Amino acid sequence: MPAIKHFNFAQVIGDGAIGSLICAGMETAQLPYGRKTRSTMPVTTLETYHNKPIQLASDRGNCQRLTADDLLVLPIKVHQLNTALDECESALHPNTTVMLLQNGMGGEEIVSQRLPQQPLVIATTSHGAYKDNNRVKHTGLGETKIGSNNIDAGHWKATAALQLLNLCIGPARWESNMTHALWSKLAVNAVINPLTALNDIPNGELTQNKYRNEIELLCTEIASVMHSQNIHVSTRELVDNCLNVAAATAKNFSSMHQDVAHKRKTEIDAINGFIVSTAQKKGIDVPINALLVQKIKAR
Ligand SMILES: NC(=O)C1=CN([C@@H]2O[C@H](COP(=O)(O)OP(=O)(O)OC[C@H]3O[C@@H](n4cnc5c(N)ncnc54)[C@H](OP(=O)(O)O)[C@@H]3O)[C@@H](O)[C@H]2O)C=CC1
Ligand SMILES: CC(C)(CO)C(=O)C(=O)O
Known part of the structure; x- marks a missing residue:
């Protein structure tokens, strides 16, 4: 069986509850990631469901320059997307994969209007997490669904995104009808x-x-x-x-x-x-x- 190709680097926007869960998964799996935060007291620690603290990578104020083999993760609210894209768009390669992860609708339209050619995966999760100052607590176990309207399930980017979510907020499954x-x-x-x-x-x-x-x-x-x-x-x-x-x-x-x-x-x-x-x-x-x-x- 061929080895699964991972993203070279994942840039996570924000230090919110769900974003911090994802960062903690990458930290544990020793996958390279960065955090772009804007709060005066950024989240430093994720407390797992079993109370184990995980220290997260130091944050940076800017989005790093991303390549075609990198991933931009947007675990933020729909009304926060335009600002995040204003700040990150120039750092994207035309083939950087973008992952949306939020409740509600309208996110896909925002990204696909602004970046119509960008590989885009959309995820939804039923995990629960709660942010309290500079700590996030994983409060509820759930599952995650992911799909795409412009990447085939067999493409390495789809497999890598699914694998990443399985590590961080699994079990995750690919949905043909997202x-x-x-x-x-x-x-x-x-x-x-x-x-x-x-x-x-x-x-x-x-x-x-x-x-x-x-x-x-x-x-x-x-x-x-x-x-x-x-x-x-x-x-x-x-x-x-x-x-x-x-x-x-x-x-x-x-x-x-x-x-x-x-x-x-x-x-x-x-x-x-x-x-x-x-x-x-x-x-x-x-x-x-x-x-x-x-x-x-x-x-
Ligand atoms: N928490 C949960 O249990 C669940 C949440 N969801 C959904 O996931 C999405 C994210 O939720 P959640 O993690 O709870 O939300 P949070 O408010 O905890 O996380 C969003 C974080 O991202 C930050 N942020 C937004 N835009 C930027 C930017 N441009 N640059 C830097 N930081 C930025 C926000 O900063 P600031 O505070 O300054 O705005 C905030 O800290 C929502 O749609 C939510 O409904 C889904 C399932 C469960
Ligand atoms: C599933 C539910 C209702 C869990 O609280 C949720 O997604 C939310 O609070 O936004």
Whole structure:
């Protein structure tokens, strides 16, 4: 069997929760990586799920010059992508692979409009991590899906990206239909994130009966928008999936809950906002999603 080719170097943008998990995986596997951070107190340590501390490589303020055999990892929010690309675009080779890793939609469009020829892989993860000053704690084990609309699964860059994610936030698997995987995750985030943020509750509380009606109405809207994108799921499947994730992450406070609590910009535009704008284009009414966008923005 031929040896797997790795990326020569991975440039990770930010020292966020998920980015730090990825760096810790590369640190452990002794793969070359760099971090571009901008905080006054950058993350130095990742505490693993089993409480083992891993020291991360020192950060640098700039993106390093990257070659065709390197990887740019963007584990940042959709609304942070344009700034990151402004800062990194000139450091990219036309064949540097770019990896997107975030909740919500719109990231692929931003990157492919700005860098239409760039090899691009898109990933979504259900691992949980929490950033507290200069430490990140791996709080929940999950899995990661990855796919691409411009690299074949057999290309070495696809294999290398999958291998990297398996080392850092595995188990990871290649999805031939990433659009489907992203919509499924979007549906979960569109229910759990705003409802936990607005009701100030951990994820597990959403399994209580008093939230069931709102969750069902929300999932009915989301299922009809997904249907308009040729993704055929029933309201029942969406509700069950949301409740399963809420139960599996019962003690977690969702990322939107944390953003609201810390008065940070939320990802509502890339989550429920994306559902609303997709629905508008198709002439579908989604009043509950629209109301959640309004309510989160009013926080
Ligand atoms: N944390 C989790 O458990 C999970 C998160 N996700 C998703 O993954 C994505 C990332 O989440 P998470 O890691 O939690 O987010 P964080 O806010 O912890 O991480 C993003 C980090 O990147 C930094 N950053 C953004 N742009 C730049 C830039 N141009 N240069 C340098 N640093 C930059 C931010 O800095 P600053 O603070 O200054 O903005 C921030 O520290 C989100 O879409 C989230 O929804 C998905 C699954 C689970
Ligand atoms: C899966 C879930 C809801 C876990 O909290 C999440 O992705 C988030 O908080 O953004």
